[in-house]
Amino acid sequence: MNITITHAPGETLAFAADELRSYLARMLPADAAMSVRLVTVPKAGSDAFAVDLSPVGGSIVGSSDRATLLGVYDALRMLGCRFLAPGRAHEVIPPVAPEAIRLRYEKTAAYFHRGVCIEGADSRENILDFIDWLPKAGFNAFFLQFRTPYVFLDRWYRHLNNPHAAPEPFDAADAEAVMDQAEAQMRRRGLMLHKVGHGWTGQVLGCDSLTWDSSPHPLAEDKRPFAALVHGVRDFYKGVPTNTNLCLSNPQARARFAVLVTDYARTNPGVDYLHVWLADEYNNVCECPACRESAPTDLYVALLNDIGRRLTAEGLNTKIVFLLYQELLWPPVRERLADPDRFVLMFAPISRTFASSYDLAAPRRAVPPYVRNRITLPAGLEENLAFLRAWQDVFPGDSFVYDYPLGRAHYGDLGYIHIARVLCQDIARLHEMGLNGYISCQELRAGSPNFLPNYVMGRALFDGGADFDALVNEYFQAAYGPDAPLALGYLAKLSDLQLCDYVNGKGPRMDPAAADKAGQALRLCGRLASDAAKHTGPFWSALRHHAEYGQRLAKALQLLAQGRDSEAHAAWEDMARYLRATERRTQPWLDVYRALDVTRSYTGL
Ligand SMILES: [Zn+2]
Numbered sequence: 369m370n371i372t373i374t375h376a377p378g379e380t381l382a383f384a385a386d387e388l389r390s391y392l393a394r395m396l397p398a399d400a401a402m403s404v405r406l407v408t409v410p411k412a413g414s415d416a417f418a419v420d421l422s423p424v425g426g427s428i429v430g431s432s433d434r435a436t437l438l439g440v441y442d443a444l445r446m447l448g449c450r451f452l453a454p455g456r457a458h459e460v461i462p463p464v465a466p467e468a469i470r471l472r473y474e475k476t477a478a479y480f481h482r483g484v485c486i487e488g489a490d491s492r493e494n495i496l497d498f499i500d501w502l503p504k505a506g507f508n509a510f511f512l513q514f515r516t517p518y519v520f521l522d523r524w525y526r527h528l529n530n531p532h533a534a535p536e537p538f539d540a541a542d543a544e545a546v547m548d549q550a551e552a553q554m555r556r557r558g559l560m561l562h563k564v565g566h567g568w569t570g571q572v573l574g575c576d577s578l579t580w581d582s583s584p585h586p587l588a589e590d591k592r593p594f595a596a597l598v599h600g601v602r603d604f605y606k607g608v609p610t611n612t613n614l615c616l617s618n619p620q621a622r623a624r625f626a627v628l629v630t631d632y633a634r635t636n637p638g639v640d641y642l643h644v645w646l647a648d649e650y651n652n653v654c655e656c657p658a659c660r661e662s663a664p665t666d667l668y669v670a671l672l673n674d675i676g677r678r679l680t681a682e683g684l685n686t687k688i689v690f691l692l693y694q695e696l697l698w699p700p701v702r703e704r705l706a707d708p709d710r711f712v713l714m715f716a717p718i719s720r721t722f723a724s725s726y727d728l729a730a731p732r733r734a735v736p737p738y739v740r741n742r743i744t745l746p747a748g749l750e751e752n753l754a755f756l757r758a759w760q761d762v763f764p765g766d767s768f769v770y771d772y773p774l775g776r777a778h779y780g781d782l783g784y785i786h787i788a789r790v791l792c793q794d795i796a797r798l799h800e801m802g803l804n805g806y807i808s809c810q811e812l813r814a815g816s817p818n819f820l821p822n823y824v825m826g827r828a829l830f831d832g833g834a835d836f837d838a839l840v841n842e843y844f845q846a847a848y849g850p851d852a853p854l855a856l857g858y859l860a861k862l863s864d865l866q867l868c869d870y871v872n873g874k875g876p877r878m879d880p881a882a883a884d885k886a887g888q889a890l891r892l893c894g895r896l897a898s899d900a901a902k903h904t905g906p907f908w909s910a911l912r913h914h915a916e917y918g919q920r921l922a923k924a925l926q927l928l929a930q931g932r933d934s935e936a937h938a939a940w941e942d943m944a945r946y947l948r949a950t951e952r953r954t955q956p957w958l959d960v961y962r963a964l965d966v967t968r969s970y971t972g973l
Pocket of ligand 1: 615655658
């Protein structure tokens, strides 16, 4: 075989060439000869590429080195490759005859921001496999939360929620080593790096703030004036630095915050998008007389402007991402962001329902009045959109949504068809919502029963929506083979019985309709388990495990919704035993730590 790939120098183009050569070598017959040029013609804006391939070769031209790599993977997909899940073991690479290679098309990504944010419990391999998968699925960004992703790695290596697995030694230095490897793999692929978000407020108060844990030390006296005054005291909020707000009218607190962010941007030039968020709790903003004179968002915007001025003075072009979340959903009253190009608006409707997609036809609502430390989070989609619209009236810059379909709600959809459809419809509506992309805050192992939702997410973000049913068929054919309709039949029926909001803790726990649905899901999972056992292959094997887990979860949900709490908890214990005992073989598919955490802490099992 004679495959020649030429390209200009550069790490990402060299990687793209290696990838194209390696896949074609597995697809083409031994006597094939092909010559392909990979070219980058830089162009601002969304990722774009042109593919021109014939039986003897041709070219793939991208608007950036990353876009050229995306073009390589897209061309491979057009030739029949299917990248079904993180991990190269889950790829379908078909043979192809050279004479069948006739591709000539151009594509521009519909949205600029297309990324995933790390959550859950993750091994080093989980993170690296996910980064490898991102561009294959059409994504261009990854978000490592905090200054290092220690907390997510620590949960895995300590095997939280699984007493069967012995904790492995893992410390902050190990997390930094994994982070360095992850960032190197991102650079290799030209992916955009998002970082931090949580932890700044704790750092201002003198803490490492790399987790949501309580501080082992009391608040230092010299930092006490910087902490928010809540119910008459300035201290860590419920002991947790990451959840503690600041006294942002205090010029020293604000300056310390701005210096920390500026120092970080200077010493981490590889960070493209630096997230500057406040506490990860609400109704705990400062009640001192000076802070009371301003809306919390006005003090936040003043801080952001201070940060922007410092970055500009140092010639740093790091983008600062600010967050519409909790108190900050209320737009500023007096302050405005002085340099809109510096900032990116991130809309985070964490309390939204996942029963349905955004309804843009509903009339615009008014934002409710802000009452200090007495807010309730908006649950309805119209209420959430009202806040976004009000912010868009005062901020004209770049923006994206930070959404959570694969964060908690997905455990309530045992079929994954429903949650995949909702996120597909949401993504199709982003332009109309005035948003230029989507970052999914999620477990990286959101793969039980399969990775369809993430697959649809990547494709819909690139294409600006998608023919959902066609994508589902494409995925199922590749994952389940000739009996794909059988798998789809079961999973579609399970999705008709979805309890996403119930599992997410929304609504009364005693709920006869939910109990009925869970009972039906229980019987359906029983039949699925025996039918899946008749098939082979990794996706059928994962489906069989999923059906066993699904029966146990559905049983627990049925009992809880019937008000039989202690029996429900016993059923949850049975599910936990099963998931813990089988975790080794299902590790890449299901985040056992998170599934148990959500069903206990949010569902109430
Ligand atoms: Zn204050």
